[in-house]
Amino acid sequence: MTSGGNTNSAVPGAVVPDGGWGWIIVFASLMIHFIMDGITYSMGDVFLRPMMGNLNKTRGPVSTIFGILPAITLATGPIATIFTNTYGCRKVTIVGACLAAAGFLASYFWANLWFYYLAIGIIGGLGFGLIYLPAIVSVGFYFETKRSFAMGIAVCGSGLGTLAFPAVMPYIINAPLWFDYEGALLLEAAVIFICVIFGALMIPLPQEPSEIRRVERKARAEAKRQALKAGAATSLNNEQQGPLLPTNRE
Structure with a gap:
């Protein structure tokens, strides 16, 4: 995997696969x-009118659901950065996918405006925020000379998704198989959960901050273990030599 890659100057011995x-x-x-x-940029178009009818609310309060979701997603950036640097892209993406899926899943069980604010807007937004950053950062770790090209391909998914979901979701909502828009929310929860698989594909590289910290923690633990071992050996040696001292004086 690393053959033919570029050496990462920040981490000795680390290779960027490219x-x-x-x-x-x-x-x-x-x-x-x-x-x-x-999902984020199609919800207003897909779910606005069904939710207005079911919740018996006007456009403004219902639209707030679709405003909270991207707002929380982007506001989670600093938190996602800390978690990604500490635990790595793979773990953060998996946790974020589970969290976002749980939020959308919860919204299926109770049609309430304030609960939608919490489940879809806040919980879903937090999950999306934890997914969003690692999805970009992970590409940068794997590419050096082709980084711009690779990232350009990766973010194409945003446009494709924004094109596909508004075209497909209305048919799902109106299909006899589903119970109005709640079934579509359940389906979207399942689709979001698929991101767990994509997160699992993000194999960490040595130059990731989380891997550097892991190696440092391992080195510190090993040094501490060796120090304790050396201290125990010294203590045992002193105990063995102690009884001999009076004999030597005699």
Whole structure:
């Protein structure tokens, strides 16, 4: 996977693949953008009127649901950065996908405006925020000379998703199989959960901050273990030599 790559100057011995498994990462990022942005930027068009009718609310309060979602997604950026640097792209993406899917799943069970603010807007937005950053950052770790091209392909998913979801979701909402828009929310929860698979594809590289921290923690733990071992050996040696001292004086 690393053959033919470029050496990363920031981390001695680390190699940027510039291809190989990196293209799988690009595909995973593209699909994450396809799902996440496709859902985010189509909800107002797809769910506004059905929710207005079911909740018996005007356009403004219902539209707020679709405003909270991207707002929380983008506001989560600093938190997602800390988590990504600490735990890595893979773990953060998986947790974010589970969180967002849980929010959309919860909205299926109770049709209430304020609950939608919480479940779709806040919980879903937090999950999307944890997905969004690693989907971009992971591509950068795998590419050096082709980074711009790879990222360009990855973010194409946003446009494709924004095009596809508004075209497909109305048919799903109106299909006899589903119970109005709640069934579509349940389906979107399942689609969001698929991002767990794409997150699992983000194999960490040595130059990721989380991997650097992991190696440092391992080195510190090993040094501490060696120090304790050396201290125990010294203590045992002193105990063994202690009884001999009076004999030597005699």
